[in-house]
Amino acid sequence: SKGLWGKEHRRASRIPSEFSQEERVTMKEALKGAIQIPTVSFRPGEYNRTALSEFGGYIRKVFPTVFKTSFIQHEVVGEYSHLFTVQGSDPSLQPYLLMAHIDVVPASDQGWEVPPFSGLERDGFIYGRGTMDNKNSVMAILQALELLLIRNYIPRRSFFIALGHDEEVSGTDGAKKISALLQARGVQLVFLVDEGSFILDNFFSSLKKPFAMISVSEKGSLNLMLQVNMTPGHSSAPPKETSIGILAAAVSRLEQTPMPNMFGDGLLKMTLQQLANEFPFPINIALNNLWLFGPLLSRILERNYITNALVRTTVALTMFNAGIKMNVIPPVAQAIVNLRIHPSQTVQEVLELVKNIVADDRVQFHVLSASDPLPVSPSDDGALGYQLLRQTLQSVFPEVSIAAPGICIGNTDSQHYTNLTTGIYKFSPLYLQPQDFQSIHGINEKISVQAYETQVKFIFEFIQNADADPKPVPHKHEL
Ligand SMILES: CC/C=C\C/C=C\C/C=C\C/C=C\C/C=C\C/C=C\CCC(=O)O
Ligand SMILES: N[C@@H](Cc1ccccc1)C(=O)O
Ligand SMILES: [Zn+2]
Ligand SMILES: [Zn+2]
Known part of the structure; x- marks a missing residue:
């Protein structure tokens, strides 16, 4: 036991998450500056290098304390990614990440109320590409640390901050290298927290209160190129079938044939059971009795694009290319299909299903990239990362009555870190409404100044919670 001194020492060292007017202006201006640097990723290995190196200089300028603190080591990895090692005072505590x-998807000015890289503030919102995905998190993490350091905070538990520069194009040059570096150093993380889920508001008309979805798994992905080769020729005497027709029919079959509904398999059921009592009658009854109402619910979830993505592997036709001249039967047609694999399936299983649906030997399949879904991270009382997120939610968002474990439908850099931890939690402390979801990778992506300040506050509290003694966990056998 640490005794009384230990307790008092910790109580005294708790720093309230209150920021001065000047600090609040400084932090929002820092975010705006970050949005103005067009750190766009185009393809693996192809990104705006000028902007990425400018960004490296920018964080040094706006977070001087982070960079000059003796117990923080900063390293550039893969030319543009950043790894910070914050050495805590208690080496017996396992570190987290x-x-x-830093990178964003491209954005043209079309459809935006303000140019996407202007970082302009309108009606209390900062607009721009990256305000939700994901410069808000980059800046909020460093900002929270900067503010803690200015208040002379000394962390007990060591932690790392990893800022990838090519997440939007798979993360192989950034996150994957940082992960390999940490592994080479023998690091084992107690947990990590990444982007991937939000406090969901208004996603169900019957659920009036917002709830925090902390993703504990992530879908896999499969990019497939389908190709059909046929003998070219004169369009005045066409054969019965052409490469274009065969390929079009193949991808149409894929679009028309949904992958199996995997609702019955575990994770989503857990999400719904935990949310059950938040819903009004009779939905609460249905959610509390999934053994009976499961099939009906899974049918209802299929009707909405987002919830459909939670119950099955999705198939999106994203590219289609064929033809070289108006009067030439094309020799080759190619299509790209982007699949997101449900956590209870594998790349191999899905590939077999795709081939069976296409069922045409003239169609060749080329796997361009593939990753299996992430294993399910624990969310029980002993899962430190999950419980710290819950605890911090309770204090920073007291109006959010419940947190539930969920599935992340997008892919993130955390897929490269499965070698370092079994606790991968994907959550941003921000409200998300269905219309905001459309703005991620879409138009008019924005964050309210207040929401950004709250994100900084959340991380400021989270770091301190990770340093406090863990809350005692009730042991059933003692009751
Ligand atoms: C019944 C289940 C409960 C709730 C279902 C409702 C909606 C939840 C699903 C998804 C919406 C939440 C999160 C946004 C998803 C994708 C973003 C994730 C990763 C982004 C990666 C990136 O592009 O950089
Ligand atoms: N995050 C992006 C890019 C990505 C795709 C696939 C794997 C890794 C990253 C997405 O989900 O679309
Ligand atoms: Zn993205
Ligand atoms: Zn992202």
Whole structure:
């Protein structure tokens, strides 16, 4: 036991998450500056290098304390990614990792109320590409640390901050290298926190209160190129079938044939059971009796694009290419299909299903990239990362009555860290409404100044919670 001194020492060292007017202005201006640097990723290995190196200089400028603190080591990895090692005062505590990514998807000015890289503030919102995905997190993590350091905070538990520079194009040059570096150093993380889920508001008309979804798994992905080769020729005497027609029919079959509904398999059921009592009658009854109402619910979930993505592997036709001249029967047609694999399936299983649906030997399959879904991270009382997120939610968002474990439907850099921890939690402390979801990778991506300040506050509290003694966990056998 640490005794009374230990307790008092910790109580005294708790720093309230209150920021001065000047600090609040400084932090929002820092975010705006980050949005103005167009750190766009185009393809693996192809990203705006000028912007990425400018970003490296920018964080040094706006977070001087982080960079000059003796117990923080900063390293550039893979040319543009950043790894911070914050050495805590108690080496017996296992370290954790906070993650975010610097790069963004492209954005043209079309459809935006303000140019996407202007970082302009309108009606209390900062607009721009990256305000939700994911410069808000990059800046909020460093900002929270900067503010703690200015208040002379000394962390007890060591932690890392990993900022990838090519997440939007798979993370192989950034996150994957950071992960390999940490592994080479023998690091084992107690947990990590990355982007991937939010406090969901208004996603169900019957659920009036917002709830925090902390993703504990992530879908896999499969990019497939389908190709059909046929003998070219004169379009005045066409054969019965052409490469274009065969390929079009193949991808149409894929679009028309949904992958199996995997609702019955575990994780989503757990999400719904935990949310059950938040719903009004009779939905609460249905959710509390999934053994009976499961099939009906899974049918209802299929009707909405987002919830459909939670129950099955999705198939999206994203590219289609064929033809070289108006009067030439094309020799080759190619299509790209982007699949997101449900956590209870594997790349191999899905590939077999795809081939059976296409059922045409003239169609060749080329796997361009593939990753299996992430294993399910624990969310029980003993899962430190999950419980710290819950605890911090309770104090920073007291109006959010419940947190539930969920599935992340997008892919993130955390897929490269399965070698370092079994506790991968994907959560940003921000409200998300269905219309905000459309803005991620879409138009008019924005964050309210207040929401950004709250994100900083959350991380400021989270770091301190990770340093406090763990809350005692009730042991059933003692009751
Ligand atoms: C019944 C289940 C309960 C709730 C279902 C409702 C909606 C939840 C599903 C998804 C919406 C939440 C999160 C946004 C998803 C994708 C973003 C994740 C990763 C982004 C990666 C990136 O592009 O950089
Ligand atoms: N995060 C992006 C890019 C990505 C795709 C596949 C794997 C890794 C990253 C997405 O989900 O679309
Ligand atoms: Zn993204
Ligand atoms: Zn992202």
